[in-house]
Amino acid sequence: MADIKPIGKALFLREEELRRGIEMMFFAYRDFTGEADSILAEQNMGRAHHRAIYFIGRNPGITVSELLGILNITKQSLSRVLSALVETGHVVQHTGPEDRRQRLLYLTETGNALEARLTEVQGRRFAKAYREAGMSAVEGFHRVLQGLLDDRTGQQVDELGQARQSAYRSGDDG
Amino acid sequence: MADIKPIGKALFLREEELRRGIEMMFFAYRDFTGEADSILAEQNMGRAHHRAIYFIGRNPGITVSELLGILNITKQSLSRVLSALVETGHVVQHTGPEDRRQRLLYLTETGNALEARLTEVQGRRFAKAYREAGMSAVEGFHRVLQGLLDDRTGQQVDELGQARQSAYRSGDDG
DNA sequence: GGTTTTATGTCAGCCATGTTGACCAAAATT
DNA sequence: AATTTTGGTCAACATGGCTGACATAAAACC
Numbered sequence: 001m002a003d004i005k006p007i008g009k010a011l012f013l014r015e016e017e018l019r020r021g022i023e024m025m026f027f028a029y030r031d032f033t034g035e036a037d038s039i040l041a042e043q044n045m046g047r048a049h050h051r052a053i054y055f056i057g058r059n060p061g062i063t064v065s066e067l068l069g070i071l072n073i074t075k076q077s078l079s080r081v082l083s084a085l086v087e088t089g090h091v092v093q094h095t096g097p098e099d100r101r102q103r104l105l106y107l108t109e110t111g112n113a114l115e116a117r118l119t120e121v122q123g124r125r126f127a128k129a130y131r132e133a134g135m136s137a138v139e140g141f142h143r144v145l146q147g148l149l150d151d152r153t154g155q156q157v158d159e160l161g162q163a164r165q166s167a168y169r170s171g172d173d174g
Numbered sequence: 175m176a177d178i179k180p181i182g183k184a185l186f187l188r189e190e191e192l193r194r195g196i197e198m199m200f201f202a203y204r205d206f207t208g209e210a211d212s213i214l215a216e217q218n219m220g221r222a223h224h225r226a227i228y229f230i231g232r233n234p235g236i237t238v239s240e241l242l243g244i245l246n247i248t249k250q251s252l253s254r255v256l257s258a259l260v261e262t263g264h265v266v267q268h269t270g271p272e273d274r275r276q277r278l279l280y281l282t283e284t285g286n287a288l289e290a291r292l293t294e295v296q297g298r299r300f301a302k303a304y305r306e307a308g309m310s311a312v313e314g315f316h317r318v319l320q321g322l323l324d325d326r327t328g329q330q331v332d333e334l335g336q337a338r339q340s341a342y343r344s345g346d347d348g
Numbered sequence: 349g350g351t352t353t354t355a356t357g358t359c360a361g362c363c364a365t366g367t368t369g370a371c372c373a374a375a376a377t378t
Numbered sequence: 379a380a381t382t383t384t385g386g387t388c389a390a391c392a393t394g395g396c397t398g399a400c401a402t403a404a405a406a407c408c
Contacts, residue, residue: 018297019232020316021304026225027327028319029203030246046364051200058193064385072204077366079386101375101384123192129321130195133314140307140314142194147303148202157201220393238357251395253358275356275403 035121043088043114048073048081050118053107056091057115059160061104063096070156090114209295217262217288222247222255224292227281230265231289233334235278237270243330264288 033047040050055070056062064082068075082105085091090111096102107115130138146154207221214224229244230236238256242249256279259265264285270276281289304312320328 014301015297017304017312018300019293021300022228022293022296023232023331024316024319025203025206027331028322029199031324031327032199032322034324048365054196058197073365074367075385076368076387080365083386099375099384101373103385119193119196122196123189125322126192126195127188129318130191132321133317136310137314137317138191140311141318142198143307143311144303144315145198145202147306148206148299150205150208153201153205157197160197218392222394239355247394248396249357250359250397254394257358273355273404277357 032122032125035125036118039118039121045084048077049085049090052078052081052085053090053111053115054119056105057107057112057119060106061094063102063104065102067105070160085111206296206299209299210292213292213295219258222251223259223264226252226255226259227264227285227289228293230279231281231286231293234280235268237276237278239276241279244334259285 036050037047040046051071052067055067059066064075064078068078071078082091082093086093088110089108092106092108093103094106096104133141149157210224211221214220225245226241229241233240238249238252242252245252256265256267260267262284263282266280266282267277268280270278307315323331
């Protein structure tokens, strides 16, 4: 059995590899959000506002509950941010046509402009990374990220993708 | 020139692909940190404590300045966390032998145990993702993450890798 | 060698954003 | 009519960023 590997060393290398992933994830996320954070700071906003704006822009007419499902925060936290965004004219709430309890959320022109600006800087960063890494690396990147998700999140992401493909909600920004 | 592509559609696909990256990054980071956050909450700690513990464990004898360089936060923010960790017996500070202004940081046994526990849950998640995605995907994952970094961070990460390989600092936990 | 400058770290207090808990109102359900 | 669901509000609290003021050690300068 000459092909038995030195287990100790293999485990060491494995741990090093995992730690490398952990660290890179930390640094990459920090830098990935950094530029957007700066833009947001100019407007006295934070990441919480960004996340709300992003997912409202991506899903016009989304309800507060649905948004809560995506963000995984409490309604009190979200409420604070939404109030601010309505106040500053980035978001409008329309009473649901079927269920009048619901407040369907839409970006205003101002909100759309900010969303575009934020997504542009983050997209630019991704475009550079994708370009440098190459197509097959991008494929691998997606697969690993997918594997990092909780099962529940994985399902959610799939559902979001489906919903987006199939139909846009009726509404001003449709 | 029959191979000119329909630009409009290509751009649309490109934007969709970039948005997919942006979203996956958000979800993956959230889930990636979630388990560790729970463990930390048990001990009345947060992510800031985790980051300090992680990088001290990884670089025994690191100075506060060096740690600040890694974390990109203010010294005041770090100081608060370090004081708490010394208080709870997770970290010890030794005056620098050359430059007596410095406080070299080390994990205690307790600190090491917590670090190991936290790194284990995060490592397990990465191990699963890596296993499912396959080796070449992992390679691509690293390359894309690398490309997402600020230039300055990329250099830093390299330097850290070097320092770790070449020599361990003298100290109790060497 | 004493003074200034630089490096390093601490204390105090502010702000954003997460949390719980208690409670209210409107609409839908039974 | 009573209950449940949905959404909102107020209050209080914790974490972890931030700035400003300050203390001390080391280095640089005259």
